[in-house]
Amino acid sequence: MEELETAISAIKEAGNIVMKHYGKATASSKADKSLVTRADTESENLIKSILQKQFPNYQILGEETGFTGKKSDYLWVVDPLDGTTNYTFRNPFFDISIALTHKGDPILGAVFFPPQGELFYAKRGNGAYLNNSRINVSDKREIDGSVITFCHGNDQNSVKRMISAFSKLKMINQKVRQLGAAALELCFVASGRVDAFFMTGMNPWDVAAGTVILREAGGKATDFEGKPFNMNSRDILGSNGKIHESLLEILKNV
Numbered sequence: 352m353e354e355l356e357t358a359i360s361a362i363k364e365a366g367n368i369v370m371k372h373y374g375k376a377t378a379s380s381k382a383d384k385s386l387v388t389r390a391d392t393e394s395e396n397l398i399k400s401i402l403q404k405q406f407p408n409y410q411i412l413g414e415e416t417g418f419t420g421k422k423s424d425y426l427w428v429v430d431p432l433d434g435t436t437n438y439t440f441r442n443p444f445f446d447i448s449i450a451l452t453h454k455g456d457p458i459l460g461a462v463f464f465p466p467q468g469e470l471f472y473a474k475r476g477n478g479a480y481l482n483n484s485r486i487n488v489s490d491k492r493e494i495d496g497s498v499i500t501f502c503h504g505n506d507q508n509s510v511k512r513m514i515s516a517f518s519k520l521k522m523i524n525q526k527v528r529q530l531g532a533a534a535l536e537l538c539f540v541a542s543g544r545v546d547a548f549f550m551t552g553m554n555p556w557d558v559a560a561g562t563v564i565l566r567e568a569g570g571k572a573t574d575f576e577g578k579p580f581n582m583n584s585r586d587i588l589g590s591n592g593k594i595h596e597s598l599l600e601i602l603k604n605v
Contacts, residue, residue, distance in 0.1 A: 354406070355474050358427075358449040358461040361401040365394040365447050366465040369432055373466075374441055385505055388439060391415055394431035394447060402427050402449075409451075414556045426452045428582075430556040434532030443467075448534035450559035455582040460560030462534045471538040471564050479541050479567035488570040488591035489543040494601075497546035497594055498526045500536045504552025512551045515605040537561025537589045541568035547590035547598055549575075551605075555582045562589065571595045575602045 372390040395413045402411055409425040412418050427449065432438060434445030443466035451459040461472040471486070473479040479486050491497045499520065503513035520527050530536055533553060539545040541564045550558065562572040562580050571592040572580040577599050580587055588598055 354451050355459055355461070355472065357402065357405045358451065358459065359470065359472060361398045362447050362449055362461050362463040363470070364401070365398050365431060366463050368393050368397060369438075369445075369447060370465050373438065373443075376439060385435070387415065388432070388435060390438070391432045391435060395429060398429050398431060398447075398449065402429075412556065414554070424454050426455075426582075428452060428457075428556050428559040430534060430560075433534045433557065437531045442531070444530055444535065445532050446535040446538075448556070448560040450556075450563060452559060452582055457559045457563045457580075457582075460563035462538050462560050462564065464535055464538075471541065473541075473564040473567035475563065475567065477567065479564045481538075481542055486542040486568050488541060488565070488568050489546050490593065491546045491591060492593045494520075494524055494594050494597050496526070497524060498528070498544075499524060499547045499549070499598075500528045500530050500539070500545055501548065502529065502531065502533045502536070502550040502553070502557075504550075504554075506552055509552025512605045516549065516551070516602055519601050519605070533557040534561040537565050537572075540570055540589050540591065541565040543591075547588065547594060549586075549588045549598070549602060551586050553585065553587060558587050558589075562587070565589050573599070575599065575605070577603075 376388040410420040410423040411427040413429040438445040536548040572589045575586040
């Protein structure tokens with residue numbers, strides 16, 4: 352079984368676990384004040400076991416358990432439940448994401464939105480898909496009127512920078528929203544439901560899968576300086592590409 356097929360199989364099985372606990376999960380706080388539930392840990396353990404069995408020589412990075420396996424040029428990046436806060440409060444906007452990177456560059460991504468039964472996926476050079484249909488970014492060309500979503504890390508610096516960015520953008524665009532699941536929001540940009548997404552202080556599992564899907568849908572993913580996103584990036588701007596430069600002008604100094 353090839354990498355994308357394995358990722359899709361794993362993510363669907365994990366979706367069953369996540370939905371089994373939905374509405375019944377209780378959360379505890381981690382050191383960084385983010386939340387974790389039984390669904391997070393069970394989902395990650397399942398995904399990692401499937402990936403390890405099929406690709407024993409690939410390393411895995413999971414949000415809850417860190418690195419597994421020997422260091423390799425190929426690294427799976429797993430977020431077993433993206434949007435845990437939403438999930439805990441029974442807000443059905445959450446996802447599971449799996450990316451495969453090669454030497455730090457994301458090359459494959461799958462994001463599953465269990466409440467809607469929507470599977471977004473892409474492999475470099477092969478386009479991006481929602482279930483079995485090809486997806487593409489929107490054609491919006493102006494910031495004013497675009498739908499833009501955002502997210503931020505839990506550290507104070509990330510929050511302060513996001514406040515600065517939000518205050519600048521909100522003055523010129525009333526359609527700026529915080530939805531709470533980064534990987535899924537990048538997929539929404541990829542499918543034209545949203546025109547751009549940006550985040551400060553993220554971890555690689557938050558966005559690695561979504562960036563592959565976005566790029567394959569015709570969009571663009573960079574840091575706030577305009578450099579292509581990679582595993583070392585700490586900020587991300589993902590857009591339809593047409594409003595990217597205008598947004599960078601606003602974000603580059605926050």
